[in-house]
Amino acid sequence: MTSARRVRGLLGAMLAGAVMAAPAMLAGAPAATAQQPASNVLRVGLLQGIDSLNPFLASLQSSTEIGRLMYDFLTSYKVEDNSPGEALAKEWTTAPDKLTWTFTIRDNAKWSDDAPITAKDVAYTYNLMLRDPIAATANGNFVANFESVTASADGKQVVIKTKTPQATMLALDVPIVPEHVWSKVSNLKDFTNETQPVVSSGPFTLLEHKPEQHVKLKANKNYWRGAPKIDELHFLYFKNSDAAVQALRKGEVDLVNRLTAAQYQSLQSEATVTLNKANGRRFSELVLNPGAATKAGAPIGDGHPALKDIRVRQAIAKAIDPKALVDRVLQGFGQVGGGFLPPVYADFHLTPEAAGAKFDPGAANTALDAAGYAKGANNIRVGPDGKALTFRLYARNDRPNDITGAEFIKSWLADIGVGVELQTISSNQMNERTTGGQYDIAFSGWGTNPDPDFILGLHTCDQRPGPDGKGATTDAYLCDKTYDELYKAQLSEFDRAKRGELVKRMQKVAVDQAASIVLYYENALEAYRSDKFAAFALQPSTGGVIREQNGMWGYYSATPAGAATGDSGSGSNTGLIIGIVVAVLVLGGGAVLLVTRRRKAGADDRE
C-alpha cells in the first residue's frame, strides 16, 4: 500500500510538474511559430528518398535533381528546347577528326567559397572518374570513351580526347566538383558531402540534410547567372503522395509533382493552386519476346516460339489501340506512342503517324490467316507446330495502369484469335524475367534523356547478355543489323538535324520489328501554390516540366508572388496552440482525477 501511494505520489508530482511546465512551453510557442518560413522560401514535396548527396554516388532521381542545383556541369540543356547550351564552358570547338574537344571555361564563375572555377576543376573531376571506379559509380559511362583530359596551364581551357567519335560530348551529365575540396577527400565511398560548408557552384548550396526528413538549400549569391530570387529551397520528404497533395492544399508545401490523374483532377477546384500538365519523359511499352538470345546468338529464356515470327508480332501491334489506352487508362493524361523518344524531345521524336503502326484488327486477322495461323478450339489460333497462340502477359502489380491496360489488351488480342494468360508480378520479378528472356509479352518502360544515346543503345545486339545468360540491359531483345548500323552512324554524327533523322530511322526499324510496342507517354502532372509563387520556367518552354528537368531552371526561376502573405501558417500555429491547450487540459484533468481518487482511496482504506 505504501509503495502504491509512493508511485501515485510520484505520478501526481510528474503530472503537476507537466502542468506547471505547460505555461513555459506555451511561452516557447512563439519561437515555434517561427517555423513558418518566410514567403521567399520555396517548399517542395519530394516523393523519393535521397541515396547520397555525393555527386559521384548519387543515382536516385531525387538526389541527381538536387545535384543539378548544387553543381554546374560543363554544358547545360537549354530551358527552351533541351538542346545543349553553355554552362561552365562558354564555348567549345571540335577537331576535324571529331576526337579532340576543346572547351573554354568562363571567367566569371566562382565556387560558393569565392574560389574561381577553372579548367583544372573540370579536368580533375573527369580524371577522378577515369582512375577511381568509385567515382565512376553514378556517371562513369559518360567518360568511358575518354582517352585523356587535360587542363591548360592558365586554367582557361580543358581538352578532352576520345577513343572514338562521341556525339554525346555536349550532354555529359557530370557535376563538376572543386579540386581544392575534393582532392582532400581520402575515402570517396564514405564521403557524404554534407559537412558544412559544402562548396558548390550551382544556384543553390546545401544547408542541411536530415535523412528521410528534409534537405535545405540556400541561394548561392556567387552564382554566375545571378543569385536566385528566393532565399531558401526546402525539399520535404513524403512517402505517400496523397499526403503530399494534402500538404499542398494546407500550404505546408508549395510545389508537388508525380501526381496521379485522380489527384490532379481533385486539385482542379483549388483556387490557390495552379496545375501543370507537362509532356512526360518516359515511354510505356509492351515487349514481345522475339526469341531472346545471348550476344553470341545462343537462345535463352522460355519465350513462346510463335513470337519469333515477325508476322505474329506485327499483327499483335496492329490489334492494340494506344489511343483507347490513353483515353481510358490514362484518362487523357498522356500521348499516343510512336518511337522510343517522347514528343518532349522534338528533334528525335518519331511521331505515331511516321511510325505507321495503326489500329487495324481486320488487317491483323488477315495477316495471321495468311501466315498460316488458323483458328482452332475456343477461337484461338494454332501455329504450324500445333502450339496454340496463347501468350503469358506479365503486368507489374504496383502499376495500376498495367493492370487496367492488360484487360484491354487481353480483349483486343482475343479479337484476333490470340489467347492471353494475364499474370501480375512485382517489379523486381518483372525485371528478373524480362532481362532473362523468361516471358512472352510484358509491360515495360524507360525514362529518356535529352541525348538519345542511352535509350537507343539499349536495343542494340550488344546489350544482350553474355554466355552465362546474365548481364543484359535490354528487355526487348531486339537485335537488328540495320538498327545497329544506324546506331553507330548517329553516334558519330555531329549535325543535330542529320542525327535526328538517323535517330528517327532507327526507331522506325524498331517499330517495324515489333519486338516492343510503344504504347504511350504519360504526362508529368504537377501543381504549385500560385498564391505564393509566380509561374515557374518550364523546360521545354512549351508543354515542359517544372520539376525533374534536365537542369535547374524551374527552381532557379522561382519568384515569390507579389500578393504572397504566407497566411497558411496561421492554421498550423493555431493547431500547435490547440494541441498544447489540449495537452494541458488532459494533464490537468489527469492530475485532478488522481488527487480525487487518492482521497477516495484513503476513505476506502479507512473502511
Next chain:
Amino acid sequence: MSDLLAPTEQPGPTAQETRRSTGTARYLLGKLGGALLSVFFVAVLGFLLFRVIPGDPVQTMTRGRPVGAEQIAQLRAEFGLDRPLWMQFLDYLGGLFQGELGTSYTYRRPVGELILERLGPTVLLVGTGTLIAVVIGLSLGIRSAWRHGSRFDQFSTGISLTLWSVPTFWLGLILMMATGNAFPSRGMLDPSTPDEFFPQVLDIAHHMVLPCLTFVAVVFAQYQLVMRSALLEEMGADYLNTARAKGLTDDAVRRKHAVPNAMLPTVTLVFLRLGLVVQGAVTVETVFSWPGLGLLLYDGLSVPDLPLLQGVFTVLAGTVVAMNVAADLLYRVLDPRVRAS
C-alpha cells in the same frame, strides 16, 4: 498500473535464499542462452529469406540510368553479389559476429548506422503510442468488464472493434483530411524550426499528433479486449466474494484484488507488442512519412537492399526475442506460481 504491482511485493530473505538464487541464475542463463540461439537462427533465416526475393539488386538500382554492362558487373563485384551464395553467407556471418551488419546498397552507408538513426523516431512514436494505447485500453477494458453487458460495455467494445478492423492507411489519411490545417501531414520536424530545444520539442510533438493518434486508435482495442476478458474470468472467483465480505467497497475489490490478477495476460501482450514496434509502425510511418525503421524496411524491400533488410530483420527479431525474455522475467516477478515452479 504501478499500484497494481503492489500486491506482488516479495517478503524478505528466507533460509532458502541461496538455493533460490542458484535457481534464478540458472533460469536467467537458460533464458538468455535460448534467446541468443534464437537470434542466431533468425539471422541465418534472414539471409536465406531475402535471397528468395527475385531480382538482381544492382540491376534494379541501375535500371533506367545510362549504365553499361561493365559498370553493372563492377557494382555486382563491389557488393560481392558475384560470389557464390555460400561465400556470401560466410561473409555475412563473419560480419555479424563482429557486430557488422554490412553496407546498404542504396545508401552506401553502414546498415548499423542507418538503423540507429531511425530507431529513435520509431521508439518515440511507437513508445508513446503504446503507452497511451495501454492506458486507454486497460481503463476501458476494466470498466467494460466490471459493467459487462452495460451500454458502456457494448459501446466501447463496438468502437474498439471497429477501429481495430479499419485499415490503418485509410484511417491515417482520413484523420489528415479531417483535422485540416491543425496538424502537419508529414515528417517529425519542420525545416524552418529553430535549432533550439523547446521549439524542436514542440515541433516534434506537433508532428507526432496525427501518427500517434492513428497508431493508438488502431491498437488500443487489443489491450481493451484482453483486459476485459481476463477480468471477466476473475470476476466469478471466490476470493472476490471474500474481499466483499470483509466490507471492502466495490471499487477497492476491483482495484486491489481483481485487476492485479487479471493483469498477467495484458502484461505479456504489452511486451510482445513492444517487440513488434517496427512491424506496427510500417504503415503509420508510410502514411505520415515518419522517418523511422518502418520506412527504412519499406525502402529496403523495393530494391531489394539485402544488407539493409537483413540488418533490420535481425534487429527486429532481436527486439522480439529480448521482449519475450523480458516478459518471461516479469511474469516471474508478477506471478509467484511461476517463481515457485
